[in-house]
Amino acid sequence: MNARRSKLHIFVDILRLINRKNGRAKPTHILYGANLSHIRLKKYLAQLLDNGFIQQVSEGGHSYYIITQKGYEFMHEFKKVEQFSDAFGISV
Amino acid sequence: MNMADVLIPFRFYGVDSIFYIISALIGFFVSYYAYKLYDVTGKKSHFYFYLSFILLSMGLLTVGLSSAYTYINFFEHGRPSGQDTIIDTVAFVDDFGYWIYYIISLAAYAMLAFSYMPDKARKLVPIMIPFWYTGFPYFNILSFFLLSYTIFRSILNYASRKNLNSLLVMAAFSLIGLYHLLLFFTSFSKVVYVAAHLSLILGFLSLLTMLTRLKK
Numbered sequence: 001m002n003a004r005r006s007k008l009h010i011f012v013d014i015l016r017l018i019n020r021k022n023g024r025a026k027p028t029h030i031l032y033g034a035n036l037s038h039i040r041l042k043k044y045l046a047q048l049l050d051n052g053f054i055q056q057v058s059e060g061g062h063s064y065y066i067i068t069q070k071g072y073e074f075m076h077e078f079k080k081v082e083q084f085s086d087a088f089g090i091s092v
Numbered sequence: 093m094n095m096a097d098v099l100i101p102f103r104f105y106g107v108d109s110i111f112y113i114i115s116a117l118i119g120f121f122v123s124y125y126a127y128k129l130y131d132v133t134g135k136k137s138h139f140y141f142y143l144s145f146i147l148l149s150m151g152l153l154t155v156g157l158s159s160a161y162t163y164i165n166f167f168e169h170g171r172p173s174g175q176d177t178i179i180d181t182v183a184f185v186d187d188f189g190y191w192i193y194y195i196i197s198l199a200a201y202a203m204l205a206f207s208y209m210p211d212k213a214r215k216l217v218p219i220m221i222p223f224w225y226t227g228f229p230y231f232n233i234l235s236f237f238l239l240s241y242t243i244f245r246s247i248l249n250y251a252s253r254k255n256l257n258s259l260l261v262m263a264a265f266s267l268i269g270l271y272h273l274l275l276f277f278t279s280f281s282k283v284v285y286v287a288a289h290l291s292l293i294l295g296f297l298s299l300l301t302m303l304t305r306l307k308k
Binding site: 008024077078080083084086087088089090091092 | 125126128129133134137138142207208245246248249252253255256258260261302303306
């Protein structure tokens with residue numbers, strides 16, 4: 001498995017996980033759902049924040065991650081691309 | 093291949109050009125998605141895949157336009173009857189179009205097979221190059237040979253996924269392969285030429301159907 005591919009899939013997995021939680025998830029929920037170590041999760045969340053795919057918000061003393069419009073667009077684009085590559089049998 | 097080498101039913105004159113142009117437009121549509129795939133992943137193999145469809149579409153567009161030009165001149169000036177200059181120009185455009193198509197589409201099929209190959213196997217591809225140079229008289233057989241690996245991979249993909257999209261891609265590559273195989277036998281019957289071009293357009297329509305099924 002190539003490093004870039006796994007990174008891309010982890011990005012999408014995290015975004016899909018937040019999306020399943022109605023577009024808003026606590027870091028602990030992401031940690032359990034994404035099946036990543038705390039250090040790796042922090043790294044990926046930082047990259048998703050840098051890319052503008054997610055945003056960190058605080059509410060009632062809790063920290064949440066929400067998916068931005070750019071993040072939804074990325075997920076949507078990735079879904080199409082994934083279907084396209086699946087149809088041709090070329091891995092994403 | 094030109095009009096003199098193959099048997100083409102008179103009523104099919106120009107229809108083949110339209111088929112080529114439609115196939116080219118669908119090919120450009122596929123390459124648009126292939127570019128999106130490359131844009132998201134940044135993988136080299138996806139770039140080759142994108143490039144293969146761009147090249148194939150350019151080749152089909154070239155042959156479509158050059159053959160349309162030939163047919164238009166044929167209907168305008170009729171059969172060769174001493175107007176050598178016009179006939180020579182038309183024959184040149186037709187031949188030139190086909191040669192561009194031969195070169196570009198062979199490169200496209202090779203690149204397509206290349207994009208499907210495992211990384212280690214790609215090093216073996218240059219072995220095929222000398223075969224290319226001697227293979228032009230047998231362009232369609234060579235194209236079928238290059239495409240056969242892609243067909244094989246698409247069959248494997250359908251066997252493992254068993255969904256409609258992979259079935260449409262498998263059908264598309266198989267029909268495009270059949271087009272090349274049938275074209276090799278066009279000197280035997282006019283029906284073969286029509287069947288080959290129907291196979292080509294059905295192949296590309298199959299790809300178009302798959303693209304329209306992708307989630308909006």
